[in-house]
Amino acid sequence: MMKQTLAALLSATALSACAVGPDHVAPTPPASAEAPFVGVQSADVTTAAPDDTWWKLYNDPALDALVTDALAANTDIRVAVARIEKARATLRGSRADRLPSTDLSATGTYGRVSESQVLPGYDREGRRVDGGLSVNYEVDLFGRVKRGIEASRADLAAAQEDADAVRVTVVADTVRAYVDATSANEQIDVAQRTVDLLARSERITNARFERGLNQKLDVIRVTQLREAQAAAIPTLQARRDAALFRIAVLTGRTPQDLPDSVIARDTTPNVATPIPVGDGATLLARRPDVKAAERRLAADTARIGVATADLYPRITLGGSIGTTTVGATDVFGGGPLRWLLGPLISWAFPNQEAIRARINESKADAKADLATFDGTVLTALGETETALSAYRNALLRQERLAASRDAANRAANVSLARQSRGQIDALNVLDAQRTLASAEADSAAAKREVAFAQVDLFRALGGRW
Numbered sequence: 001m002m003k004q005t006l007a008a009l010l011s012a013t014a015l016s017a018c019a020v021g022p023d024h025v026a027p028t029p030p031a032s033a034e035a036p037f038v039g040v041q042s043a044d045v046t047t048a049a050p051d052d053t054w055w056k057l058y059n060d061p062a063l064d065a066l067v068t069d070a071l072a073a074n075t076d077i078r079v080a081v082a083r084i085e086k087a088r089a090t091l092r093g094s095r096a097d098r099l100p101s102t103d104l105s106a107t108g109t110y111g112r113v114s115e116s117q118v119l120p121g122y123d124r125e126g127r128r129v130d131g132g133l134s135v136n137y138e139v140d141l142f143g144r145v146k147r148g149i150e151a152s153r154a155d156l157a158a159a160q161e162d163a164d165a166v167r168v169t170v171v172a173d174t175v176r177a178y179v180d181a182t183s184a185n186e187q188i189d190v191a192q193r194t195v196d197l198l199a200r201s202e203r204i205t206n207a208r209f210e211r212g213l214n215q216k217l218d219v220i221r222v223t224q225l226r227e228a229q230a231a232a233i234p235t236l237q238a239r240r241d242a243a244l245f246r247i248a249v250l251t252g253r254t255p256q257d258l259p260d261s262v263i264a265r266d267t268t269p270n271v272a273t274p275i276p277v278g279d280g281a282t283l284l285a286r287r288p289d290v291k292a293a294e295r296r297l298a299a300d301t302a303r304i305g306v307a308t309a310d311l312y313p314r315i316t317l318g319g320s321i322g323t324t325t326v327g328a329t330d331v332f333g334g335g336p337l338r339w340l341l342g343p344l345i346s347w348a349f350p351n352q353e354a355i356r357a358r359i360n361e362s363k364a365d366a367k368a369d370l371a372t373f374d375g376t377v378l379t380a381l382g383e384t385e386t387a388l389s390a391y392r393n394a395l396l397r398q399e400r401l402a403a404s405r406d407a408a409n410r411a412a413n414v415s416l417a418r419q420s421r422g423q424i425d426a427l428n429v430l431d432a433q434r435t436l437a438s439a440e441a442d443s444a445a446a447k448r449e450v451a452f453a454q455v456d457l458f459r460a461l462g463g464r465w
Contacts, residue, residue, distance in 0.1 A: 021305020
């Protein structure tokens with residue numbers, strides 16, 4: 001009898017390779033999705049493969065250190081890593097379903113029964129010891145366990161991609177905050193130079209007023225312009241401080257622990273070489289949100305199989321061994337020992353409407369995942385093309401504003417020289433200085449926008465860790 005039971009167990013295990021439900025097939029994006037980007041028709045980018053450690057293209061050791069700290073200590077990354085650990089534990093639990101389950105039990109009591117329940121000559125009081133070991137093994141005939149493992153494995157991969165997506169965001173936010181802080185310092189320097197220039201002009205205008213060469217209104221106008229330019233500095237300082245505080249949060253620091261080298265930096269970082277962006281195929285292979293969407297589709301496809309397996313009988317092979325003794329009888333003696341071995345078949349039949357409803361739910365989830373994947377692909381391509389266009393046009397704007405600033409600077413110098421010779425009035429000089437101040441501020445702001453556009457482009461390109 002024992003040999004027959006073992007033979008049945010081995011035969012059932014051999015059949016367990018079958019798995020119901022659809023096999024996952026990775027969706028294929030449109031052919032045009034893998035083509036070169038529309039926005040690469042520029043000398044500012046190349047079709048070379050993107051650099052994973054793209055922030056090092058700025059050649060800024062202080063920035064490199066901040067990114068390293070952010071990857072090691074950022075709280076959002078720590079949460080994402082914890083979710084990976086949770087998914088990994090779930091996968092271990094799913095794999096454990098392939099192994100027999102065991103249950104060991106033991107009880108010991110001392111009690112007294114009623115006189116009517118005891119045969120003559122037996123004690124009413126006594127000890128009772130009961131112990132047993134049971135073993136159960138599910139024969140995975142229809143792949144319920146196998147599909148569950150597939151789903152858990154895909155969930156783990158999706159969690160890992162989600163963590164990479166968080167890393168992409170954290171690195172980009174750290175670089176963006178650094179750009180914001182340094183550009184604010186640079187704009188403060190520009191604004192302060194403008195204020196100093198206007199203060200010099202104010203002194204010249206006032207001296208000419210004292211000699212009767214200018215009117216008091218001319219002095220007031222220059223003073224008003226100087227104060228207006230000085231008023232922009234506190235706003236820039238507040239923006240710089242806010243950016244520094246964001247850096248502190250992103251790198252897992254308190255605001256008091258920021259390095260002095262970061263606080264004092266006043267040069268906006270910039271990638272001076274063409275940025276490698278790859279093509280659509282490279283992008284889809286790098287973007288963690290695209291890969292996570294594909295893995296979620298795989299997980300929910302496997303869950304269709306888990307739900308479908310419930311349409312068929314579930315076979316569990318089990319056995320138990322135990323003993324029950326009363327009084328001082330030998331617990332391990334041959335008399336009280338008991339054992340049991342045999343299969344258990346359970347089948348929800350003929351009413352299977354609830355199971356079919358769960359199958360339809362799983363199919364609907366898979367359809368939604370497929371739509372999400374398609375949307376994620378389109379979003380990735382759209383974001384990258386948008387970032388390429390924004391970067392290209394930010395560079396053009398910066399170039400033209402720099403030319404405008406240079407022209408305004410020449411005009412201001414000429415107007416001051418002509419004023420000193422009495423060839424133009426103070427109003428013309430004031431207008432030239434106002435134009436220069438505006439051009440200086442716009443040019444400094446354009447450098448910031450170019451750096452922001454670079455960060456947005458790198459964020460759109462994704463990354464790998």
